[in-house]
Amino acid sequence: MRRPIMAGNWKMYKTPQETTAFFEKFRPLVAGTTNVDIVICSPFVDLAAAAEATRGTNIEIGAQNLYWVNEGAYTGEVSAAMLRAAGCQWVIVAHSERREYFGETEETAFKKLCAALDAGLKPIFCVGEKPHEHETNQTHEVLGRQLRNCVGHLTPEQFRGIVIAYEPVWAIGTGKVATPQIASSAHSFIRSYIHSQFGAEAAEACRILYGGSVKPDNVAGLMAEDQIDGALVGGASLDPVSFAAIVNF
Numbered sequence: 301m302r303r304p305i306m307a308g309n310w311k312m313y314k315t316p317q318e319t320t321a322f323f324e325k326f327r328p329l330v331a332g333t334t335n336v337d338i339v340i341c342s343p344f345v346d347l348a349a350a351a352e353a354t355r356g357t358n359i360e361i362g363a364q365n366l367y368w369v370n371e372g373a374y375t376g377e378v379s380a381a382m383l384r385a386a387g388c389q390w391v392i393v394a395h396s397e398r399r400e401y402f403g404e405t406e407e408t409a410f411k412k413l414c415a416a417l418d419a420g421l422k423p424i425f426c427v428g429e430k431p432h433e434h435e436t437n438q439t440h441e442v443l444g445r446q447l448r449n450c451v452g453h454l455t456p457e458q459f460r461g462i463v464i465a466y467e468p469v470w471a472i473g474t475g476k477v478a479t480p481q482i483a484s485s486a487h488s489f490i491r492s493y494i495h496s497q498f499g500a501e502a503a504e505a506c507r508i509l510y511g512g513s514v515k516p517d518n519v520a521g522l523m524a525e526d527q528i529d530g531a532l533v534g535g536a537s538l539d540p541v542s543f544a545a546i547v548n549f
Contacts, residue, residue, distance in 0.1 A: 302507050304523065305463060305530035306547045307339040307424060308537025309364060309392060309511075314342065316349040321352035323539050329544035333358060336530065337517035339390050340537070343423075344378055346512025351387025362424070365398060380419035390414050392532075393423045394450070396469045406449035413454065417461045423534065424463045425451065427490070429525065431470040439468075440489050447493050461497050464508045465532040471512030473534060480521045480528070483510045487527035489543055511513060516545035523549055 306523065316320065319342060330338055350361045351416045355396040361388075383391060394409035399412035409425065429442040443466070448521035451459065466486050473478050478486070487508045495503035510522055511532030522528050537543040 302505065302529045304336040305339060305507055305509055306336050307341060307362065307390070307509065307530065307532050307544075308543050309341045309395070309465055309532055309534050310343060310346070310538060311364070311397070311534060312343060312427060313538055316346050319346040319349040320353050322365070322538075323350070323359075326361070326540035326544060327354070327357055329540060330358065330547050333547055336547060339521065341390065341392050344386075345388040347388060360389045361387055362422075363388050363393045364392050364395065366393075366412055366416060366421075368408070368415040370415075378423055380415045384419050388421060390422045390424060392465075393425045394446075395426045396428055396467055396472060400469075406446060410450045410453050410457065412452065413462060414458070417458050422461060422463065423526040424465050426467050426511070428469050428472075428512075428533070433455075434468060434470050439486060443489055444493060447490065447497075450495075452497055456498050456502065457495075459502060460505070462506075464506060466490060466508060467511035467532060473513070475513055476512070477513040477515075477518055480516050480525045483512075483522060484525040484527045489527070491527065496520045516542055516547065516549075519546045519549045 338359045339362050341364050363383045370379050371382055375451050393412045394404050398404040413423050427443050427446040428441045468478050470494055491503045494506050507529040509530045509532045510528050514531040514533045515536045517533050
């Protein structure tokens with residue numbers, strides 16, 4: 301059985317003080333949760349506060365991005381080693397907003413995956429189709445290209461260290477959510493690609509998360525699908541009660 305992951309992506313929200321306040325409320329709500337991995341991916345400026353607030357708990361901390369060079373004259377960038385030193389265990393790579401607003405490509409995402417893995421971080425690699433691609437039945441074509449041009453260049457050993465998140469862009473922050481059947485179909489396609497590239501054992505072991513307007517009232521239906529191994533949660537992860545309800549689905 302693949303162990304589920306419930307990961308919160310705070311995007312550009314919360315100060316360090318708000319981060320501390322969030323965990324004061326959130327920690328007791330999930331203190332007895334043992335059947336899922338709990339991850340919060342906060343803005344860079346909140347990482348130290350998040351790491352301190354979760355020390356010794358069942359909650360792990362991740363970043364939302366990284367740069368692939370370890371150090372140097374790259375103003376504004378943050379390396380994998382810096383993230384580890386700040387208390388991170390996880391990092392999101394190639395979120396759709398990074399692709400759309402900041403020029404993330406499969407080539408840069410591959411470099412980031414390698415840098416994260418080399419530093420001992422666990423990357424969550426995001427794939428997903430845009431609204432017009434969904435409407436014109438290009439989902440599998442888009443997912444195949446995103447996987448092939450990035451994950452396809454990993455070695456089998458590297459691949460074992462990553463998690464994949466399917467996040468249909470048309471469902472992110474829109475209130476629309478892929479039905480469990482739509483999400484499961486996309487996850488099945490992703491798993492079939494993994495099978496063809498890395499073999500049956502890797503395909504069975506890889507955890508594939510769903511992301512896109514996940515809320516307490518729809519998470520159970522999504523998690524009932526065998527192909528869905530957890531969620532990458534945006535807005536609903538900003539509230540401790542809401543995210544705890546998702547974690548404890």
